[in-house]
Amino acid sequence: MAGVRTAWRIVDDGDFFCAGCGGDRCYRLLTGRRRLTVLGLPVLPRGAAEPVVECVSCRGHFPPDALGQPTxxxxxxxxxxxxxxxxxxxxxxxxxxxxxxxxxxxxxxxxxxxxxxxxxxxxxxxxxxxxxxxxxxxxxxxxxxxxxxxxxxxxxxxxxxxxxxxxxxxxxxxxxxxxxxxxxxxxxxxxxxxxxxxxxxxx
The missing domain is CATH 1.10.3680 (TerB-like)
Incomplete structure (x- = not known):
């Protein structure tokens, strides 16, 4: 009935080494805002979510310091x-x-x-x-x-x-x-x- 959902926004993209895939992949750097939802509808803001790096291939999420690893x-x-x-x-x-x-x-x-x-x-x-x-x-x-x-x-x-x-x-x-x-x-x-x-x- 109720939960917290994050709305992500793309702020950057490029290539990185994906630990999940084990190779070079494209990434999207995401920032987000958490919202309390009721019946799937956003009701109250719950603050900012920590930025994440999303692999375009496996959709895995990684901390931003993953971009420090060379391809x-x-x-x-x-x-x-x-x-x-x-x-x-x-x-x-x-x-x-x-x-x-x-x-x-x-x-x-x-x-x-x-x-x-x-x-x-x-x-x-x-x-x-x-x-x-x-x-x-x-x-x-x-x-x-x-x-x-x-x-x-x-x-x-x-x-x-x-x-x-x-x-x-x-x-x-x-x-x-x-x-x-x-x-x-x-x-x-x-x-x-x-x-x-x-x-x-x-x-």
């Missing part, structure tokens, strides 16, 4: 950017003169989703960054890796550090400069010192 498409882009920055930083630390290191850098970048990457392209970019005097670690690694780190579990963060080590080791044992670069990458990945030493101790 799988966005996450893939963050990963590509992080791997690119790490490989470029490792080349810079090693001088980029050894062909083996360049080939390793190209391989990890291609595996991350940049199939068009070439040695010449990497060398051109590194040279351009040098002319502009941009420190790649601060402006590239810390920004790119920092954007991805909150969304990775520990094994994923460790795997990224090992990709950097793979480039460093391609032309022989790590130099002091390469170890320092790997340490900076580990900091950007929020890896504990013990984990970093375990991963890099024998390299």
């Amino acid at each position: 799988t498409t966005r996450l893939a882009g963050l990963l590509r950017d992080a791997v690119y920055a790490i490989a470029l930083a490792m080349l810079g630390a090693g001088g980029g003169e050894e062909a083996a290191a360049r080939r390793a850098a190209v391989a990890v970048i291609r595996d991350a989703g940049y199939p068009e990457c070439t040695e010449d392209g990497l060398l051109t970019l590194r040279a351009a960054m040098g002319r502009r005097r941009l420190p790649p670690l601060d402006h590239e690694v810390r920004a790119a890796v920092g954007a991805l780190t909150p969304h990775l579990a520990a094994p994923g963060r460790e795997a990224l550090l090992l990709l950097g080590a793979r480039v460093a080791l391609a032309d022989g044992p790590c130099t002091d400069a390469e170890r320092q670069t790997l340490s900076t990458i580990a900091e950007a990945l929020s890896l504990p010192v013990a984990a970093t030493e375990r991963l890099l101790g024998s390299r």
Whole structure:
């Protein structure tokens, strides 16, 4: 006979990662007003309802902070950017003169989703960054890796550090400069010192 009904209003829309569907979906951000109803008719206002994110596919409702979770498409882009920055930083630390290191850098970048990457392209970019005097670690690694780190579990963060080590080791044992670069990458990945030493101790 009597109850409370919420009248929803759409205030925004877009794409998000739906935990109910397990993938990228369209969403609608809803705000609402609750009303006491009698026989299905609204009688008295009962105040504002908390905003919700509604999945257009499954119609599930989620708190607004669900929009803070990157879509799988966005996450893939963050990963590509992080791997690119790490490989470029490792080349810079090693001088980029050894062909083996360049080939390793190209391989990890291609595996991350940049199939068009070439040695010449990497060398051109590194040279351009040098002319502009941009420190790649601060402006590239810390920004790119920092954007991805909150969304990775520990094994994923460790795997990224090992990709950097793979480039460093391609032309022989790590130099002091390469170890320092790997340490900076580990900091950007929020890896504990013990984990970093375990991963890099024998390299």
